[in-house]
Amino acid sequence: MNIIDWFLDRFRLKTVHRGIFDRDIPEGISYFYCFGGIAFSAFLFCFISGLFLSLHYIPSEKEAYQSILRIQEEVPLGKLIRGIHKWSANVLIVSIIFHSIRVFVTKSYRPPRELNWVVGVLVFLIIMLEGFTGYLLPWDQKAYWATVVGTNIAGSIPFVGETILLIIRGNYEVSGVTLSRFYSFHVLWFPSIIILLLWAHFHMIKKLGISKPL
Amino acid sequence: MKKKFYPDYLIEILFFAILTFELILILTFIFPPLIGREIDLLVAYQPRPEWYYLWLFWLLRYFSADTVFIGGVLVPLSIVSFLILVPWIDKKIGWKFTALIAFTFLLIFLIATIIEAIS
Numbered sequence: 001m002n003i004i005d006w007f008l009d010r011f012r013l014k015t016v017h018r019g020i021f022d023r024d025i026p027e028g029i030s031y032f033y034c035f036g037g038i039a040f041s042a043f044l045f046c047f048i049s050g051l052f053l054s055l056h057y058i059p060s061e062k063e064a065y066q067s068i069l070r071i072q073e074e075v076p077l078g079k080l081i082r083g084i085h086k087w088s089a090n091v092l093i094v095s096i097i098f099h100s101i102r103v104f105v106t107k108s109y110r111p112p113r114e115l116n117w118v119v120g121v122l123v124f125l126i127i128m129l130e131g132f133t134g135y136l137l138p139w140d141q142k143a144y145w146a147t148v149v150g151t152n153i154a155g156s157i158p159f160v161g162e163t164i165l166l167i168i169r170g171n172y173e174v175s176g177v178t179l180s181r182f183y184s185f186h187v188l189w190f191p192s193i194i195i196l197l198l199w200a201h202f203h204m205i206k207k208l209g210i211s212k213p214l
Numbered sequence: 215m216k217k218k219f220y221p222d223y224l225i226e227i228l229f230f231a232i233l234t235f236e237l238i239l240i241l242t243f244i245f246p247p248l249i250g251r252e253i254d255l256l257v258a259y260q261p262r263p264e265w266y267y268l269w270l271f272w273l274l275r276y277f278s279a280d281t282v283f284i285g286g287v288l289v290p291l292s293i294v295s296f297l298i299l300v301p302w303i304d305k306k307i308g309w310k311f312t313a314l315i316a317f318t319f320l321l322i323f324l325i326a327t328i329i330e331a332i333s
Binding site: 041110153 | 226238239242247257262316
């Protein structure tokens with residue numbers, strides 16, 4: 001028994017492994033089908049570079065800006081990791097847009113895959129919110145005022161606006177409380193939700209198969 | 215010939231994953247990340263959002279302070295509801311009309327983003 005077989009057996013992964021690797025891929029799949037994979041790769045690059053950034057970033061009112069400066073100037077490869085984080089986020093959003101267009105044009109959202117489409121839209125929504133919360137974290141002039149403007153929109157809703165604004169900002173003004181809140185959303189809440197949704201997304205692809213091209 | 219996930223499809227996925235990483239690296243080297251000035255509450259500042267929010271920025275120009283929630287909350291929410299309901303809208307009115315609505319949204323998104331980006 002070689003080491004891979006031993007691992008798969010002890011983990012009881014044999015059937016799962018077969019379900020993933022022995023699947024048939026329908027004929028006539030073109031390169032337009034690659035955007036989902038690109039989006040997932042970009043998500044992983046974002047995730048991994050984010051793990052490294054969080055080693056040096058300090059989410060506090062006094063130190064956030066200084067810690068970003070340190071990442072940028074002093075930390076070895078800090079600037080590179082920050083660049084990878086930023087650009088993989090951009091690639092992620094572009095590839096999700098192309099992926100949605102591909103799915104729409106090939107009508108792959110039709111039954112039995114309509115729930116998978118819904119899950120995909122939710123992932124897109126949360127990725128957009130990741131972009132919004134991540135924008136505040138450098139805690140510079142641009143980040144601060146963009147968040148003031150952005151959260152003001154939520155505050156403009158009649159009747160419930162002020163409550164929602166307080167929930168988002170944690171305070172009447174954008175302050176250190178908002179920073180810790182956005183940091184928590186950006187690195188804990190949203191990534192956990194995305195991972196759950198992506199699991200559902202891939203589970204359904206595995207069970208229902210890739211839709212047959214037209 | 216029947217394609218299998220392993221090895222035919224997996225190698226293509228890995229190829230594109232590596233290509234994506236190379237693209238990200240190239241973009242990082244050409245456009246390194248910047249850091250703005252420190253927060254100064256006394257200086258008025260016109261913030262600009264990331265490019266994927268520029269369409270909303272453009273839209274909000276047409277709303278006054280009292281109606282800003284229509285452009286900032288109701289419009290995005292209705293777009294999200296439309297997207298979620300696409301499979302059922304398609305069943306009701308057919309693919310062509312759904313595509314027309316979706317294409318209109320996409321066109322407005324692209325035009326608004328370009329207008330905001332060059333202004």
